[in-house]
Amino acid sequence: MAAAKTPTPPSQPLAERLRPRSLGEVIGQQHLLGEGMPLRIAFESGQPHSCILWGPPGVGKTTIARLMADAFDAQFITISAVLGGVKDIREAVEAAQRARGGLEQRSTIVFVDEVHRFNKSQQDAFLPHVESGLFTFIGATTENPSFEVNSALLSRAAVYVLQPLTEDDLAKLVAKAQAIGAVPALEDTAQGRLIAYADGDARRLLNTLETLAVAATQEGRAQITDDWLLKVLGERMRRYDKGGEQFYDTISALHKSVRGSDPDASLYWFVRMLDGGADPRYMARRLVRMASEDIGLADPRALRLALDAAETYERLGSPEGELALAECVVYLAVAPKSNAIYAAFNEAKALVRKDGTRPVPLHLRNAPTQLMKQLEYGKGYRYAHDEAGGFAAGESYFPEGLQPPRFYRPVDRGLEIRIGEKLRELRRLNGQDPDADQQA
Structure with missing residues (x-):
């Protein structure tokens, strides 16, 4: 039989009072938490795994991390990357070691809020402990982890993308707040305006509702009307009049x-x-x-x-x-536009992933030692500065056996007009078709 829940003190912030205590109470994120969805499967498996929760503010990242700790009966340690540092990481490691070595042999989840605020060395400090299984790492970020989380940590964590809450989700939150008597009745227009203002952010919605509830109580107001809402919140509401785009x-x-x-x-x-x-x-x-x-x-x-x-x-x-x-x-x-570099970079990445690692040709290898010279490292390399026009015509800089690709195709705009002319001349000197790009 489940133990009865302790009543939540009314002095707690509304967002905390309404925080879900079970997976079934979570509003939104059903693409992750619904039946058969990835995070639901993780919860039901009984096997926690390290992950990154990526999404805008107020969509449930902290809540999901806490529920995961509850589901696995794990010690839950929170670190704020905004305020914390290596000292906090060290203390979390020590706490995890004590929990694992204690009588209960309890597992630990380390939750790092705003993980993108940690620098590379701080993020690296988690790696050995994630690999050893000392704790499960959960990072929360509002920024694209591909750019803000270092690749070593990213490779050891699943990435889950959380979405802004829908208008229906936010309406359910308003209903929950009213069900516990936390806010007075809302005129339909006022509720619609509030939901638009929240812009998919549950925390913003609940904090604003709490502010309104206090003001309404002070005035003895039984209902929040649209006119009164605009009067109390004023300028803050104006920018969201047209529906609160995400x-x-x-x-x-x-x-x-x-x-x-x-x-x-x-x-x-x-x-x-x-x-x-x-x-x-x-x-x-x-x-x-x-x-x-x-x-x-x-x-x-x-x-x-x-x-x-x-x-x-x-x-x-x-x-x-x-x-x-x-x-x-x-x-x-x-400015003149060109995505030639962007396209070339993506094509080069795709080829390298598909083609594998080819050896560097001997003539392109560095030869700082006598042994390397004996092994013919660097033999036959042509120093471009000693060639006519500073260009070693006909030289190949690709691995052997690889058909030389053309990733970079400058557009006919801005400085790339001149770059294109230069490349066509160099290809002519190499005995290649200078206009191959235009014919492709």
Whole structure:
């Protein structure tokens, strides 16, 4: 027979009072937690595994980690990557060792919130203990783990993508809050506005409801109307009047507007992001990405300007530094576009994964020792600076047996016009068809 639950003290924040105590109470994330879905299977297997929970704020990352600890009767240790460091990691290791060596021989789950805030060496500190099985590692992040979590740790953890809560999910949360008497009745229009304002974030919704409940109690108000809601929350509500587009949809609109060379639309979405509370540092990182992915060598100054804008923001902060980011947005929008580097990089990665590891040809190997020279390392290498025009025509730099691919195909825009001309001339000197790219 299950033990009776201890009543939750009303002094706790509403978000904590409504935190699910079992998997069946979780609202949302059914693509992971529904019957037959990956995380549900993990819970039912009785075998915890290390994982990364990636998703926007307020979608249940911490809740799922806590429920996993409950399901496996594991010691649960939380580390905040914003506030913590190696000392916290060391203390977690010691606690896990004590738990495993104690009478109960209890397992441990180490939950790292905002894991992307840890640097590479801090993330590396988890590796030996994850490999040894001392504890199960669960990281939570709002950033793409492909870029923010080092590859060694990423290879040892499954990645689960959490989605923003739907309007129906958020409406269920409102109903749960009302069921425990935490908030007064809500006019339909007011509830719709609140749900739009929450923008898929359960924590934002519940914290706002709690603020409204306190204000309503002070005024003796039995119902929250739309007019009163706007009066209490004021400017904070305005930006979400048209339905509360999801965070990642908005950044996608910005990226596509820059790619589409529309500076006005780009500025609009950029300001929408700032107005919606996006971290300008996140915006700066996305601008650097746009400069590499969509402009590349058509205008190499774009990447430098994006990095300068990011550095300017770091020095000035908000709101002064936001102008430098806005300048970057406009420059990227009007710059000539090329995804040739992005496409070439992806093609090269695909070939290397498919082709395997071919040996480096002898003439390209380094020969710092006499033994290596005797083994003919570097033999036959032609030093380009000693050749006519600084170019060793006909030399091959690919592994033997590999048909030389052409990953990089410059576009007919910006600086890449001149780069393309240079490559065609070099191919002519190599005895190759200089116009092969155009014929492909």
